[in-house]
Amino acid sequence: MLDLIKSLAVQNQSKIVLLVADGLGGLPLEPGSPTELEAAATPNLDALVARNVCGLSIPVGPGITPGSGPGHLGLFGYDPLSFTIGRGVLEALGIDFDLGPDDVAARGNFCTVDENGRITDRRAGRISTEASRPLVEKLRTIRLDGVETFVEPVQDYRFVLVLRGRDLGDGIDDTDPGRTGVAPLEPTARGEASERTASLLREFIAKAAALLKDDHPANMVTLRGIARRPPMPQFEEVFGLRAAALAVYPMYRGLARLVGMRILDAGRTYAEQIEALQRHWTDADFFFVHYKYTDAAGEDGDFQRKIRCIEEVDAGVPEIAALGPDVLIVTGDHSTPSLMRSHSWHPVPVVLAAKSCRPDRATAFGEAHCLQGGLGQVEAKHLLPLAMAHAGRLAKFGA
């Protein structure tokens, strides 16, 4: 399908904005009550829905709960089942680490272990970025035979470990057991090609444990998402769109960079993101604007805060629309129902605004309304081709 899109893509002056409210979709707290989005006052999004076309976006497939990687790849027009992005890769890209094609990256967490080596806190009391910095410096003193080692701080208790060398493998399981009361797992290779790399990581962890033993609560590390970057067809090459990302959080910048988007300085708030969008309006054809806090509120199980976050997203819509994008899509990368305190598989409301929309009967932006929408229930990966069609950027297929 990417080949087809590439062969049909044509150039014009149109602009497309993709506004992603992370984890937008939700659930009612009890039967008969509204979802977060349905409860929120969203006059601007409602007006968009009433004049345009809406529907529900299926991030990966029915029943499949996506992480941030697959969720965004789908929105970027890629089949998320065809491209696997390890978390280590995401974290590395998100801090502007210049990851080489053969580098192996892992997401590291500082954690707390008791005297028996059992994890008591998987996030080391969520120590601050400042507190973790000297610990990262300690880890940087670790030397491993035959590979170059990079340890980079990320945020709070998180860091990135990158191994650079020849013949490294990334078929290695996470060492974070995902729960407390047990010891971290040993790095274990899933095949011969990764045996040496697993052994190097075991050595790294043993040395880290020795260096950190007096740094309670951050007296141990775990590694997750040990991976190389996948070879991805680049966004502009496939879709013919000069793409730019406005994301406050590192991971989403990393995802955008992975597909070749230009990363703009988005500031630290939604208002600053919109200002940056205005400032850079002539610099790209496609803008990805990422709003994180809907997801964060859902993950915290905070139904009311998620409502307020959605209302904040809504309040920015007129300023974005005022720029006159030919196509504006507002959706999420997945649902994060406050009720579940986690990502979920539920389809995500989506509205697509363009002059060539065939209006449907939906009049407000919400899960039930979007069920009546003209987009139907559509896999997320189809939204970008749809946007390109509405922007006049896809030529006719076949005679």
Add this chain to the structure above:
Amino acid sequence: MLDLIKSLAVQNQSKIVLLVADGLGGLPLEPGSPTELEAAATPNLDALVARNVCGLSIPVGPGITPGSGPGHLGLFGYDPLSFTIGRGVLEALGIDFDLGPDDVAARGNFCTVDENGRITDRRAGRISTEASRPLVEKLRTIRLDGVETFVEPVQDYRFVLVLRGRDLGDGIDDTDPGRTGVAPLEPTARGEASERTASLLREFIAKAAALLKDDHPANMVTLRGIARRPPMPQFEEVFGLRAAALAVYPMYRGLARLVGMRILDAGRTYAEQIEALQRHWTDADFFFVHYKYTDAAGEDGDFQRKIRCIEEVDAGVPEIAALGPDVLIVTGDHSTPSLMRSHSWHPVPVVLAAKSCRPDRATAFGEAHCLQGGLGQVEAKHLLPLAMAHAGRLAKFGA
């Protein structure tokens, strides 16, 4: 999927009619107003919808605007992404040219060039079929080394050029630049296998230019869609249906012939097509009836004429239904909104009438109504298997 259908197809006495109103789907001229189909008075189609099942057909994929080839292949049950039909092939098939598997066919246009060789009219003032006939005779005098050459009139300013010989290639770009003010392009091979063919076509065009130099406005030619016919699994072999086509326009007969349908004499009007359908009712199991003028009106941007065309289609439905087909499908191969004056990617209303329908709540044939239909939004290629199921022609899959 074709293999599955083939393995499940069973024979019985049922009849299926596929009535295609070309470019049926539309758009409102302004938000809140009806589409062409919604504005048209279609009592017969409305009654079909009320008693049966409707939905929206996605010709190729979300956002993909199909040409007539992919649009019809989908309706014929083939995945339009798996079979590419060049325009030259379509045109050749549409004039009953007996195209061999190794022949290379091109759609030719007479065009007008100025004294500097720049195109001033890509269609030579749309000269009539009569006016182009003597010009075609001139082109027939051209001899090329090592290949047999056929030049056949089509309609108005269009002709078909066929090269027959050994080791011809069809990886050659169009010579029609798609705009005026520039010279026609040279036939250029996209690979070594087509170098000799490109060279032969350059020679043909040079000789044509010399022969036509005093025939203003038709003083030059362009070639498009240079192609061989794709190897297609034949309709009766896959679906077990003796299929017949009733199409007034050559291209649609050509498409039907490509998949192995029998081409019946359909006359020149919709009324004559229906008479032919009645006359041939016992001669086939599956009838493809193609109505062109909905698309033509849409391409002309004539909203009111498209309404009248839709009403003409509707008026013929009782006569078709009176024949007692076990399954009657009415849909289009794509949308052609008058607003856009072109084919578009928007899903196409479809109604399927059969005794085994599970009725939905839709009560009229129109884009918004069909959004409520029981077929949902379904890829066009699935409609034929659905029709076969309703006709009792698909056995159970698996034990």
